[in-house]
Amino acid sequence: MKNIQYTTSPGIPHRSIAEEFLCHRNGSEWWYCTGYLNDKAGRMFSFQFTLARIRIFGIQLHILMTAVTDFETGRHYYAQKPVFFGKDVTLTSEKVGLKGLAEMTFLKDQLSLAMHDQEYDLSLAFNPAKEPAWHCEDGILKMGLDDPKERTYYWSYTNLVSSGQLTLEGKAYEVSGKAWFDKQGGTYTLTKRWTNWEWFSLRFFDNEEIMLFSFPQDDYQDGTYIEKSGKYSRLNDYEISPLGFTEAGGSKFSSGWKVDLKKVKVGQYTIVPKLDGQLNLFYYELLADIKDAKGKNVGYCFVELLPGVYNQTNPLKAFSRVK
Numbered sequence: 001m002k003n004i005q006y007t008t009s010p011g012i013p014h015r016s017i018a019e020e021f022l023c024h025r026n027g028s029e030w031w032y033c034t035g036y037l038n039d040k041a042g043r044m045f046s047f048q049f050t051l052a053r054i055r056i057f058g059i060q061l062h063i064l065m066t067a068v069t070d071f072e073t074g075r076h077y078y079a080q081k082p083v084f085f086g087k088d089v090t091l092t093s094e095k096v097g098l099k100g101l102a103e104m105t106f107l108k109d110q111l112s113l114a115m116h117d118q119e120y121d122l123s124l125a126f127n128p129a130k131e132p133a134w135h136c137e138d139g140i141l142k143m144g145l146d147d148p149k150e151r152t153y154y155w156s157y158t159n160l161v162s163s164g165q166l167t168l169e170g171k172a173y174e175v176s177g178k179a180w181f182d183k184q185g186g187t188y189t190l191t192k193r194w195t196n197w198e199w200f201s202l203r204f205f206d207n208e209e210i211m212l213f214s215f216p217q218d219d220y221q222d223g224t225y226i227e228k229s230g231k232y233s234r235l236n237d238y239e240i241s242p243l244g245f246t247e248a249g250g251s252k253f254s255s256g257w258k259v260d261l262k263k264v265k266v267g268q269y270t271i272v273p274k275l276d277g278q279l280n281l282f283y284y285e286l287l288a289d290i291k292d293a294k295g296k297n298v299g300y301c302f303v304e305l306l307p308g309v310y311n312q313t314n315p316l317k318a319f320s321r322v323k
Contacts, residue, residue, distance in 0.1 A: 002085070002086030002088070002090075003092060004090075006024070007019045007022040011152075012153050013138075018093065021106070021183055023053060028186070029183070029186070030052040030184060031049075031104065032184070033047075033049040033179055034201070036178060037162065037175040038175060038177055040174055044071040045166060046302075047067065047069075048067040048068075049066050049113060050063075050065040050066075050280075052282075055190070056190050056191060062084075062089050063081070063083070064083070064101055065080045067278060070168060071287075074275055077168070078278060079118075081101065083098065097114075101115070102116065111127075111181070120167065120169075121166070122165075122166050123164045124175075128160055129207070130157070130159045130230035132155050133155060133230075135154040135155060135222075135223075136234055139154060140154070142222065144194050149187060149189070150189065151187075152185055153185060154184040155183055155184075156180060156181060156183070157181040159180070162175075162179045163175070178203060180203065193308035196215070196309050197214065197309070199211075199214075199302075199303070199304040200213075200259075201301060201302040201304075203300050203302075204290065204299035205298055209225075212259070222236045223235040240259050242256065242257055245310070246276065246277075248284050249307075251284075253284045253310065254310070256271065256272060267293055268292075268293050269298070270291045273288045273303070274286070274287050284304070284306075286303050287301070289301075
């Protein structure tokens, strides 16, 4: 059974957060959450939840991707499940998930997440420290190409105070930390290499956040700066440069970055991966330290890299990585 609610909004221009949270009749979209966690002894973990609704080559399907990383052992755990015909999918104003495997709930700004796989169970409560932010140009992101069809609507909770329990290989940990939730989608072309991106979610320890969306193959970038107060503004005057490259699944990805912020939080920062990343079904993801010019760690950054940035791509090849 499926339980899916649709909005009448076209997405661009966007309407309210509540309407853009729901499914859109056309295009592809995803509900995405990442965060970092520590137990009481300081052991560090990260997690990722994605439920995507994809239209590709005239076919519609849903894909659930979840992951947990243990930074003490350096091990990634993940699960991926494509679903056709919406079976067991829930996408409503109060719940997003796939029956028996993962779900996020949204009730009067009380958010929660539950994820289950053979090797991990995660249960978290989220307290939003800020109101949601519309990204880039009033919630509209150009997907690299200068074409009205190649756009997405995009908003986020950028500062979610998190607490709960993680069970990993049978051992339970009481954990707390910070998370970030995205809702993004549009009618842009998934199969074009030129719409592939590099995404940086900078989460500073001073309770400010920056989102950078970069398309190096198109020489285009955009972003958002979210202040402590929750006020947000467009940020597209910055420089971001790779310090090196790595390989995963036969594709080349950048690894380590210099970021020069010119008008907000002015200065140069280095984004240093804490571990090698993990190649999920469609993207390469990792958690990194943010270091200032003096080498001080001033925050954490989630990085999401798509293979089309530096490689010729075959979208169907991604399904060979289903675990």
